[in-house]
Amino acid sequence: MRGVVMHGPGDVRVEDREDPKIEAPTDAVIRVTAACVCGSDLWPYRGQEPAEGLLMGHEYVGVVEEVGAEVTTLKPGDFVVGSFVISDNTCEICQAGYQSRCVHAEFVHGGIGTQAEKARIPLADGTLVVVPGEPTEEQAKSLLAASDVLGTGWFAAVAAEAGPGKTVAVVGEGAVGLLGVLAARRLGAERVIAMSRHADRQALARKFGATDIVEERGDAGVERIKELTGGLGAHSVIEAVGTQESMNQAIRATRPGGHVGYVGVSHDVSLDGLELFFSGIHLHGGPAPVRRFLPDLVELIMSDQINPGEVFDLTLPLESAAEAYAAMDKRQATKVLLTTGA
Amino acid sequence: MRGVVMHGPGDVRVEDREDPKIEAPTDAVIRVTAACVCGSDLWPYRGQEPAEGLLMGHEYVGVVEEVGAEVTTLKPGDFVVGSFVISDNTCEICQAGYQSRCVHAEFVHGGIGTQAEKARIPLADGTLVVVPGEPTEEQAKSLLAASDVLGTGWFAAVAAEAGPGKTVAVVGEGAVGLLGVLAARRLGAERVIAMSRHADRQALARKFGATDIVEERGDAGVERIKELTGGLGAHSVIEAVGTQESMNQAIRATRPGGHVGYVGVSHDVSLDGLELFFSGIHLHGGPAPVRRFLPDLVELIMSDQINPGEVFDLTLPLESAAEAYAAMDKRQATKVLLTTGA
Numbered sequence: 294m295r296g297v298v299m300h301g302p303g304d305v306r307v308e309d310r311e312d313p314k315i316e317a318p319t320d321a322v323i324r325v326t327a328a329c330v331c332g333s334d335l336w337p338y339r340g341q342e343p344a345e346g347l348l349m350g351h352e353y354v355g356v357v358e359e360v361g362a363e364v365t366t367l368k369p370g371d372f373v374v375g376s377f378v379i380s381d382n383t384c385e386i387c388q389a390g391y392q393s394r395c396v397h398a399e400f401v402h403g404g405i406g407t408q409a410e411k412a413r414i415p416l417a418d419g420t421l422v423v424v425p426g427e428p429t430e431e432q433a434k435s436l437l438a439a440s441d442v443l444g445t446g447w448f449a450a451v452a453a454e455a456g457p458g459k460t461v462a463v464v465g466e467g468a469v470g471l472l473g474v475l476a477a478r479r480l481g482a483e484r485v486i487a488m489s490r491h492a493d494r495q496a497l498a499r500k501f502g503a504t505d506i507v508e509e510r511g512d513a514g515v516e517r518i519k520e521l522t523g524g525l526g527a528h529s530v531i532e533a534v535g536t537q538e539s540m541n542q543a544i545r546a547t548r549p550g551g552h553v554g555y556v557g558v559s560h561d562v563s564l565d566g567l568e569l570f571f572s573g574i575h576l577h578g579g580p581a582p583v584r585r586f587l588p589d590l591v592e593l594i595m596s597d598q599i600n601p602g603e604v605f606d607l608t609l610p611l612e613s614a615a616e617a618y619a620a621m622d623k624r625q626a627t628k629v630l631l632t633t634g635a
Numbered sequence: 636m637r638g639v640v641m642h643g644p645g646d647v648r649v650e651d652r653e654d655p656k657i658e659a660p661t662d663a664v665i666r667v668t669a670a671c672v673c674g675s676d677l678w679p680y681r682g683q684e685p686a687e688g689l690l691m692g693h694e695y696v697g698v699v700e701e702v703g704a705e706v707t708t709l710k711p712g713d714f715v716v717g718s719f720v721i722s723d724n725t726c727e728i729c730q731a732g733y734q735s736r737c738v739h740a741e742f743v744h745g746g747i748g749t750q751a752e753k754a755r756i757p758l759a760d761g762t763l764v765v766v767p768g769e770p771t772e773e774q775a776k777s778l779l780a781a782s783d784v785l786g787t788g789w790f791a792a793v794a795a796e797a798g799p800g801k802t803v804a805v806v807g808e809g810a811v812g813l814l815g816v817l818a819a820r821r822l823g824a825e826r827v828i829a830m831s832r833h834a835d836r837q838a839l840a841r842k843f844g845a846t847d848i849v850e851e852r853g854d855a856g857v858e859r860i861k862e863l864t865g866g867l868g869a870h871s872v873i874e875a876v877g878t879q880e881s882m883n884q885a886i887r888a889t890r891p892g893g894h895v896g897y898v899g900v901s902h903d904v905s906l907d908g909l910e911l912f913f914s915g916i917h918l919h920g921g922p923a924p925v926r927r928f929l930p931d932l933v934e935l936i937m938s939d940q941i942n943p944g945e946v947f948d949l950t951l952p953l954e955s956a957a958e959a960y961a962a963m964d965k966r967q968a969t970k971v972l973l974t975t976g977a
Contacts, residue, residue, distance in 0.1 A: 386892065391891045394915045396867075549728050563905050563908060569901070576919070
């Protein structure tokens, strides 16, 4: 089969790889019908993370081809979506809703790789969710978004305690930030302030439910959020970037007692203890336990209540993966969908 | 009147000061019947914070002497307890339960100072809580504890989401940590692990409801907490020290999805963004909004359901304040009560 391998910064190739096989009785092999490139794939692409010999891709929808002897909830032919972390969904941590930190957690990124025609998914019963019925093309795109960027934006909104009566600010205008806007609104937030300076992303943020746009960044962005909230700061702030500046911006834009939900993978971030102490905020985040939300997200998508697939603004065949990475790196695309032809 | 002034590290003096007067119509002047020395008073005493010309003391119980024209909930003769932060208790931040970050917040430490015979308390209606009836000597000690160390330990336990079914670990064996143990148990925690290596403090922790004692610190302490919790870490950890080591210990001893409630004033603490990200914990803390809890704490104390005054293991007259500081600095006392003779 064909699959994407990163050999070093900027060096993305589509190569022949051996077809995955069932290795453990809890495995499934799926035919990936669509995959995509994640904002987090750009960290190694830009040389900000190790980038040697990575099997790329951790977002996926597909059709089950084969299951191991112990798999009970899936059968060949099922249309499935899974998260970017393998989880048993039964351990105490999973049961508490933190499947991304399952005691048997394994990242799909790097060692499995779903920017490929097929993938072996370990702990398939725990990791994969069966989609009822046959998704339309639009629904399939949205299910693919659910696999990470929607699930992550949703977690960020939940971690930030977005809800009725709340003003939510969103730092980050990538797919996760934009879908954080969608999630905050679906969770009932009264006001959602998207921090964005690009017209196309502002437009999508508005479509997903943003009530206000703030173009300023850093301290000026914080001041603007305070102006919009009676000097107090937002109740809830979603952080979806992962830099020192974005974390500072999120923490400082939150009122005392408010909540920051942060999901941007931290890169060279250091938080000053005393500033955090006197901020009086709640801080929660990390790799999103997307699996917690997947059943609900699948239902919202299959009943056409949400359309997160709109974040995909470029579709390319798997063979053009290098072009897909370059487009996202240059911000020519927000999110690229890769079709496998399957 | 007499009052404690710090003139520099280690230099604590009891001096004549002008009697406080009503300055604003929302002020009250109270006769301080008892005050005490706080672990946080040791930071300037040890030269780890500016220490020049501070009016010391921020914990207090007393009797109202005089009220300003706009004070409606207090009258001369009322026995009152207040928090270490002045708050109006009506602004949006106060109403959300974060009185320590009131839009009109002012610290009692430094500029007011309750290690004194009298004190002017601004925003008296918002800051002070009237104690029903006449407290016994034991109850008065406990009410004094409620003013900060109990209220702070209670907030830490609430921030750490201590509750039924939870295992709570407590980092810090000062008065706040010990009362965090008491709070965690009162909030219903199943298991409370006190991290302490001093026999007298271990004994008090047990008395306050600790079910386990861990003597190890740092990484060894973290490993011990994991051993006691099936390898997962505690659900909830109270951090009541404020150093880099104690914060690391708290964060690392918490299971993914668990909660750290931190109330030790941060000193030279820096949190690594990536470690925090992958920890998957909730982090909440800061200067405790003691005023939120005071009405309930007063009720628990006046009905003899809790006896937090047991943290006081040394009582000295106000005139011996220098001795009181020295005893706490040398860990000869956990918490010193200062009597004014009033």
